[in-house]
Ligand SMILES: *[C@@H]1O[C@H](CO)[C@@H](O)[C@H](O)[C@H]1NC(C)=O
């Protein structure tokens with residue numbers, strides 16, 4: 189019997205694991221976000237030591253739960269007053285962390301762990317700026333060689349770094365010069381690019397700035413008169 193009991197114990201401890209999300213979690217600056225993490229199969233972890241850490245920080249502790257309460261002293265000052273566990277969920281093995289008023293510096297890889305059970309999982313947080321401005325298109329000059337006008341597009345306030353695309357009236361990509369990227373002291377990106385619109389394909393031109401990871405996109409259209417107008 190004791191053999192079966194210890195086998196059962198081995199199997200059940202071997203099976204239990206800490207699970208995080210498969211995808212990065214995306215949050216906008218100033219929003220609140222939940223970093224998901226739970227024990228599978230569900231078990232009460234209220235009495236365990238629970239740690240949320242970021243190995244790139246010093247001190248690395250984002251949130252620590254010990255002896256049935258939050259341990260405040262060891263926490264990294266940057267998270268003071270902004271992190272919390274869902275205490276009523278701990279008995280269901282849910283150790284998800286709530287972060288309030290997300291900052292750009294919160295972006296990173298978080299480790300959710302139960303150190304004494306030697307179990308951990310990682311949660312990647314991507315923080316996006318919601319300050320992106322609509323692209324501004326302006327006339328930049330005349331390209332005599334190619335017989336067209338050069339227009340410039342600029343958009344500011346992005347994070348993470350976005351890409352800038354020029355499209356013609358049919359939605360085809362136009363080949364443009366390289367996108368210039370500037371990073372301001374607020375860590376936000378400004379991107380700009382120029383394109384020559386030749387008279388023969390003068391039409392409804394779109395400048396689109398997009399950030400794929402965060403599904404953000406802004407665009408502006410301009411109508412460039414063609415040869416006959
Ligand atoms: C854990 O609790 C949070 C907050 O209530 C909830 O959003 C999340 O879905 C829960 N996770 C699981 C696995 O139950």
Ligand SMILES: *[C@@H]1O[C@H](CO)[C@@H](O)[C@H](O)[C@H]1NC(C)=O
Pocket residue numbers: 357392393394409411
């Ligand atoms: C230009 O194209 C966009 C879509 O690509 C459309 O929304 C807009 O109305 C068009 N503008 C003109 C002046 O045709």
Ligand SMILES: *[C@@H]1O[C@H](CO)[C@@H](O)[C@H](O)[C@H]1NC(C)=O
Pocket residue numbers: 214401402403
């Ligand atoms: C972005 O959009 C795709 C498809 O619409 C969706 O599957 C994905 O979850 C979205 N990502 C975010 C961060 O909203």
